[in-house]
Amino acid sequence: MQTEMIKRAKELLADGTVKRVAGWRSGDFQYELSPSIFTDAEDLEKNFQYSELAASNMSKYMIKESRKEGKVLIFLKPCDTYSFQQLLNEHRILRENVMIIGVACDGNLDIVAAKKRFGEGLLSLKSEGDTITATTIYGEELTAPRQELLLERCVNCKSKKHVVFDELIGEEGVEVETTHRFDKVDELDAMSEDQRFGFWQNELSRCIRCNACRDICPACSCENCVFDNPESGFSNKGAAVQMDNDMFHIIRAFHVAGRCTDCGECSRVCPEHIPLHLLNRKFIKDYDGLYGEFQAGSGEQETHPLTKFNMEDLNPTEALNRGDEE
Amino acid sequence: MLSITEAKLYEAFAQLKKNGEAVYLPVDNTSGEADFAEWKEGTAISKQLKTVRSAKDFFFPQTENLMKFKVHGKKINVIDTREELSDFVIFGARACDVASFKLLDRAFIEEKPVDTYYENRREHGIVVSIACSKPAASCFCTVYDIDPTHPNADVDGYRVDDTFYLEAKTAKGEKLLKQIEPMMSESDDQCVKDQIATTEKILKNLPFANLDMSRFNGDNMMDIFNDPKWNSISETCLGCGACTFVCPTCQCYDIKELDTGDGIERFRCWDSCMYKDFTQMAAANPRPSQKERFRQRFMHKLVYYPKNYNVYGCVGCGRCVDKCPTHLHIVNVIKTLGEEGK
Numbered sequence: 179m180q181t182e183m184i185k186r187a188k189e190l191l192a193d194g195t196v197k198r199v200a201g202w203r204s205g206d207f208q209y210e211l212s213p214s215i216f217t218d219a220e221d222l223e224k225n226f227q228y229s230e231l232a233a234s235n236m237s238k239y240m241i242k243e244s245r246k247e248g249k250v251l252i253f254l255k256p257c258d259t260y261s262f263q264q265l266l267n268e269h270r271i272l273r274e275n276v277m278i279i280g281v282a283c284d285g286n287l288d289i290v291a292a293k294k295r296f297g298e299g300l301l302s303l304k305s306e307g308d309t310i311t312a313t314t315i316y317g318e319e320l321t322a323p324r325q326e327l328l329l330e331r332c333v334n335c336k337s338k339k340h341v342v343f344d345e346l347i348g349e350e351g352v353e354v355e356t357t358h359r360f361d362k363v364d365e366l367d368a369m370s371e372d373q374r375f376g377f378w379q380n381e382l383s384r385c386i387r388c389n390a391c392r393d394i395c396p397a398c399s400c401e402n403c404v405f406d407n408p409e410s411g412f413s414n415k416g417a418a419v420q421m422d423n424d425m426f427h428i429i430r431a432f433h434v435a436g437r438c439t440d441c442g443e444c445s446r447v448c449p450e451h452i453p454l455h456l457l458n459r460k461f462i463k464d465y466d467g468l469y470g471e472f473q474a475g476s477g478e479q480e481t482h483p484l485t486k487f488n489m490e491d492l493n494p495t496e497a498l499n500r501g502d503e504e
Numbered sequence: 505m506l507s508i509t510e511a512k513l514y515e516a517f518a519q520l521k522k523n524g525e526a527v528y529l530p531v532d533n534t535s536g537e538a539d540f541a542e543w544k545e546g547t548a549i550s551k552q553l554k555t556v557r558s559a560k561d562f563f564f565p566q567t568e569n570l571m572k573f574k575v576h577g578k579k580i581n582v583i584d585t586r587e588e589l590s591d592f593v594i595f596g597a598r599a600c601d602v603a604s605f606k607l608l609d610r611a612f613i614e615e616k617p618v619d620t621y622y623e624n625r626r627e628h629g630i631v632v633s634i635a636c637s638k639p640a641a642s643c644f645c646t647v648y649d650i651d652p653t654h655p656n657a658d659v660d661g662y663r664v665d666d667t668f669y670l671e672a673k674t675a676k677g678e679k680l681l682k683q684i685e686p687m688m689s690e691s692d693d694q695c696v697k698d699q700i701a702t703t704e705k706i707l708k709n710l711p712f713a714n715l716d717m718s719r720f721n722g723d724n725m726m727d728i729f730n731d732p733k734w735n736s737i738s739e740t741c742l743g744c745g746a747c748t749f750v751c752p753t754c755q756c757y758d759i760k761e762l763d764t765g766d767g768i769e770r771f772r773c774w775d776s777c778m779y780k781d782f783t784q785m786a787a788a789n790p791r792p793s794q795k796e797r798f799r800q801r802f803m804h805k806l807v808y809y810p811k812n813y814n815v816y817g818c819v820g821c822g823r824c825v826d827k828c829p830t831h832l833h834i835v836n837v838i839k840t841l842g843e844e845g846k
């Protein structure tokens with residue numbers, strides 16, 4: 179597939195259809211693929227890579243890229259297209275300046291899980307069927323079942339279907355019936371308030387406020403985030419108290435509610451492995467339950483459950499009381 | 505060499521705690537990684553090579569209160585919020601972290617005026633370093649002539665299975681070991697020598713062991729500054745602060761004020777050159793785009809430091825290599841600008 183992608187990208191560059199190509203670049207380790215912008219054929223040939231290690235969702239880069247001169251080509255995995263579509267719904271990307279090639283995806287490997295499994299000496303990862311083989315700097319060759327080293331978002335993959343594209347490479351899939359996506363949220367919901375508070379205190383106490391979750395999030399596309407804006411009164415790159423960090427995550431979760439496609443990038447990049455996607459999923463579970471199932475970015479959407487009012491909607495007080503009953 | 509078993513080690517920590525000296529050590533957290541935490545009854549030392557956050561936090565914490573102000577009519581009271589510190593022990597820092605303290609000392613102590621907040625902590629901190637026995641793929645401290653088998657802290661230690669071999673390197677270290685003498689015994693250290701020999705072999709074969717640093721010689725500052733490669737390498741940098749906040753040598757900070765309702769607390773917190781309001785001034789920002797901010801981080805560590813102080817501002821701990829969400833870390837920069845950029 180990679181060969182086909184490079185071939186098509188080179189054609190489109192050569193005939194002038196596009197000026198730049200957004201894709202994944204080989205890194206210093208075999209398992210490190212960086213999101214990158216390519217401008218020439220030789221570079222593509224040498225450094226462009228697509229594999230189960232191409233985890234980066236590049237949709238958000240298109241906000242800037244689509245405003246540069248000439249068209250840009252972007253390769254999107256199925257779940258990436260949800261983020262792209264959501265950004266279109268929010269009028270953040272100039273669609274006419276982007277050409278999309280949807281590429282099939284069989285799940286991304288979780289480098290963090292792989293390092294835990296195979297150790298810090300990890301040199302390379304390779305899948306063959308259901309087995310992953312790893313090599314390390316200590317000369318080991320180790321194996322593990324592939325399913326155990328997939329990113330959480332891939333274990334609970336919601337769709338193998340591209341919602342927006344101009345061309346496709348690889349076999350197109352369908353939406354996936356996820357059965358375990360809300361398991362952890364259910365588990366948290368079933369806890370007592372104190373237990374749940376304890377869970378999040380423990381997780382969020384590790385936050386180093388690097389903002390990686392926000393900066394990678396395709397739903398976080400504000401020109402100037404309130405947490406970076408000294409005029410806001412609560413810009414706080416350094417937390418004066420732990421509460422500042424807690425509020426950062428809670429406010430962010432509220433702000434992306436209804437717009438978060440559950441792409442899982444926040445949890446993937448967190449250096450402290452805080453399961454941030456669970457905050458977003460709690461919102462998704464709640465509005466799915468209260469207003470009917472809704473998937474952000476699954477198509478052209480003018481509104482979402484939290485910005486739309488129907489006469490038959492639950493009265494907010496009723497919704498609140500329902501929470502008490504649980 | 506003096507040795508102490510893991511079980512006895514915790515007895516020693518309890519003794520130190522009784523003597524008023526808190527002990528901090530790498531502890532596994534619920535996410536499966538290690539971070540420094542204070543020892544209390546039942547805390548076990550992590551077997552992992554690295555902590556997510558570096559040991560610099562003990563001397564230069566992410567946030568710290570500097571002073572308080574209280575207003576009474578037309579008078580303002582300035583209150584010094586510093587507390588009297590007791591000695592404390594950092595047990596299990598690695599050689600890279602130990603090397604980073606020297607770089608921090610340069611900025612906070614050797615350059616005048618002395619940062620008394622930092623100096624106070626440094627004076628009270630006793631560092632016990634445990635030599636690395638199984639370096640990770642992302643490690644490259646040897647590029648900077650750091651020897652992870654000889655950390656050179658107040659006490660140098662070696663862990664072989666469940667026994668720790670300790671050797672004092674400074675007066676502070678001797679004083680510390682004196683306190684826990686009854687728990688230790690003199691023992692043969694052939695196993696330590698064997699471990700060092702094995703580690704040295706691994707070090708030679710690390711993927712980044714032979715990074716070419718020749719272009720970063722402190723001489724061609726403007727040449728590197730103006731290299732067009734900064735454009736492409738910084739293009740997809742997210743502008744997050746993961747690299748700077750796990751870095752043991754990053755030392756930039758911001759000073760902010762918090763209105764507590766009945767006064768003002770002035771505190772400082774880490775800043776990151778990756779953030780867009782870094783060095784923001786009333787008129788403008790000298791680093792308007794991510795390219796300039798990205799370049800600043802690496803020029804600082806790889807060019808300005810060798811030019812001004814004849815030493816690199818990086819210790820090769822590899823934390824940014826492990827944590828950068830887009831893998832645009834310092835090794836990537838060294839290779840792109842240093843090797844290919846010639």
